[in-house]
Amino acid sequence: MNRLSTRLVVRTLGLSLLTAAFLLSACGGAASPVPSQPPAGTGAPAASMSGGTLNVAVKAIVNVDPAQISADSEILVANAVYDYLVDVDANNKIQPRLATDWTVSDDGLTYTFNLTHDASFHDGTPLTAKDVVYTFNRLRDPDLGFATVDLYSNISDIQADGDYSVVFTLKTTNPFFLFDLSDNHALVVKDGTTDFTDFNGSGPFTVVSYTPEDRIEMDASSGYFQSGSPKLAHLNIVFFQDTSAAVDALRSGDVDAVFGLSAPQYKSLQAEAGVQTYLTSTNAFPVVRLRADQPPGDDPRVIKAMRMAIDRQAIFDLVQQGLGAIGRDTPIGPMYQDFYAEDIPLPQHDVAGAKKLLADAGYPNGLDLTLRVPDAQNFPDLAAVLKSQLAEAGFNVEISVEPENVYYGNNGWLEAPFGITGWGSRPYPQFYMDVMLTCGAKWNESHFCDQEFDRQAEIAGTSLDPAAQAAAYHEIQKILIERGPIIVPFFFPQLAATTDQVQDFNLKPFFGRTDFRTVTVSQ
C-alpha cells in the first residue's frame, strides 16, 4: 500500500470514527434497551413485604440545608431524612405528620399544633416543640434571608406551649396557612443546628453515606415515630445528570425508580415489560407571555389575536403527546378542582378573526416578534408549533433558544418582551397571583397591572369562606381570559416509572415530595 492510500485510509477511518462518535453521542440513551428482568413471581407479592432496597435515580444534589434546597432531588433527599409538621398527599389534601392534630381559633389567626411524643432525631435527641419553633423562626428570619421569608412574613409569633404543643399567631387571615407550613423548605430541624452536613433529621431514613455527585445511601430509621414505617430496609439515591441515562439504568435494573420523565420517555416505557409507569396531574405549566406595559402587548387585542390563532388541541397532541391537561390561559388549572372554572368560554380558534383583530390593533401587515425560549423541557418544540400556528394569523415569530442560565440569569427573563417561562406546581393557586400577576409582584414577568384583578386576588388570598374564595378565583380566570397577558397552553403531568417489583408508590405532583415510607420492593 503506498503512502497516499495509507493516509487516505487512516483519514477516512478517523472521520468515520468521528461521525460515529457524533452519532453515538447523539443517540445518548438510545443504545438498545437491555430487557429488564422479569418480575419475581407474577402473582401476589411475597408475604415478607418489609425489607428490600429501593434505588432511586435523580439529579445530583447540591444543597443539604433544608432552608436552602430547591431542586426536586434535594427535596426528595430532605423528605426522606427530615419530617414536615404537616404533609400534603397525592390528592393535594393536608395530612398530619409530626403534628398529630391541630385547632384553629375562630378568628382564623391562631393555630395550635399537637406534636407526636415519639419522634426523635437520628442522634437520639427527642423532637420537641422548641425544635419546631427554631425551624420556623429560622425560615422567617429576614437577617438569614432564606427564600421563605416572604412566605412567612404573615406570622407574628411562634410559641412553644409545653414540650409537645406549638402555637402560631398570624397577622391576617390566610386560608392556605397549612399549605404554607408544608412548604418544601419547612422540614423540622434540631434546635440550634446551623451545619446540616450530618443529616440529623427525625425522618424515616438515616443517611449512612453521602458521596457528592455519586449517591446517598440510607437505612430505615429504627426509631421512627410511626410504627411499621418505613417498610423499606434501604433507600439509595443514585445521581444521574441525564434522565435518559437514568431511564437506561431502569431498563437494565440498576435503579428501581426514575422521576421527571418526558412525554416521549413515558410513552416508550409504557410499552415495555417489567416497567410500571405513573402519571400524576400537576399545576406546572409553561407561560407564553407578551409584556403588557409596552407595544405591541399594551393593546390586549394582540394577545387575544394570538389566543384565537393557536390550536390548543394540536399543541397538546404534538408537544405533550396528549399527556397532562389543556390550559385556559390562567395559572389556575384543573388540579385546583373547586377553584378551577371550565365554563368560562375561551376565544374560539379562528385564524381569519385573529388576522382581523391584529389588523384592528394596528398591524394589518403582520407583526414581527422574537420569542425567547429557555432550552428546557419541551419548550423549543412548543415554540416551533406556536411559530407555525401564529404565522397563519400574520405573526412572524423568530425563535431564540437560550440556555436556561442565560434566559433566567440576571433576571433577564423579567425584561424579555415575548418569552416562554416555566412555572412549577404549587398546592394552591394564590402563589401565582401574589408573585406573578398582581401589580408590581416580584416575578410579574408580563408587567400586568389590573386593579380589578388585584382586588379579586386580595379576596381569594384572605377570605376564610371557601365559597367567596372560589368566586374570586372564578372572577380572576374571567379577567385573565378576557384581558390577561399570558397564554397557558397546557399543564404538565408528573411522570415517573419503576420496575415491576416496586409497590405502593404514590407519585406526587412535586416529585421530591413523594413519600417513600409506604413503598416496598419485592425481592
Added chain:
Amino acid sequence: MLEDVAASASTGAFPTQGQRLWRALRQLYAQSPSAFGTTVFMLFLLIALLGPWFAPYGSNQQIVADARQAPTAVHWFGTDNLGRDVFSRVVLGARDILSLAGLGTLVAVALGTSLGLISGYLGRFFDEALMRFFDSLLAMPALLLALLLLGTLGPSRNSVLMVIVVVYTPIVARVVRSVVLTVKSKAFVEAARVQGESLAAILFREILPSTLPALAVEASLRFSYAIFLVASLGFLGVGVQPPSPDWGLMVKEARSYVDQAPWALYFPAGAIALAVIGVNLMSDGLKRVLQAEG
C-alpha cells in the same frame, strides 16, 4: 515542480481551464473512493440547489395526525414528533448547511490565503506576531473556541459564519505560509522583485499560483470540517435556531424522543456523515490529481 506548474499556468502554455477541469474530473473518477466522494458531493450540491422544488412538504409544516410516523411511501424518512416530514427537512436543510459551511470556508480561505501570503513573504516581526497569535487560537480545540465565540456573539446564522471564519482562517494561513516560505526565494519571485513589481503583484500574481494545489486540498478539507462544525453547533443548540431544518439541530431534537421515532434521528445524522465523508474522499482525490499534475 510546483513552481513549474505555476509558471506554465501563468504563461498560458497549458490546456485551457475547461480542459483542465475536465481532465481533473476524469482523474477523480479514476479511483472508486474519490469517485464516490465526488458523486456524493455533487448529489448534495444538486439537492441544495433544487431542494425547494422537490421537497414534498414545507420544513415547518406540521401534520398533527402524522406525528412520529415510521417511513412510508408518503413520508419517505418518516415524520418527527411535531408531524413534520423528515425527508423534506433533510432535503431543505442541505441548502442551509452547505451554504453556511461553504460561505464560511470561502471567507476563511480568502482571509487565510491573504494573511498567509503576506505573513510568509514579509517575514520578520509581522510574521512572528501573526503566527504566535494564530498559534494561540489553534491551541484551543475548535469546538471550545466556537462555543466561546457563540457565547459572546449569541446564537444566529451570522455568528456561526463568524465562528467558521475565526476557527479556520489560522489553519489556512499556516498552510499557505508554508508554501510561500519555500517559493519566495525562487528565481521567478526574485526576478519579479528586481523588475520592481508591486507587493500585491508579487504576492497574488507570482506566488499565489504556487499555493493553489495545496490550497485546493486544504479548502475542500476545511469545507468538510465546516459541515461537521455547523452540525455540531446545531446539535449543541448554540448554532442555527429552531425551527430551521438544520441537520445537527434535527439530531438534537430527535434525541429526546428517539425511542419513539428513531428515523427522525438517523436520517439527518446519516446525511451529516455522508456529506462529511463524501467531501473528504473528494478532497483526497483532489490531492492525488494535483500531485499527479505536479
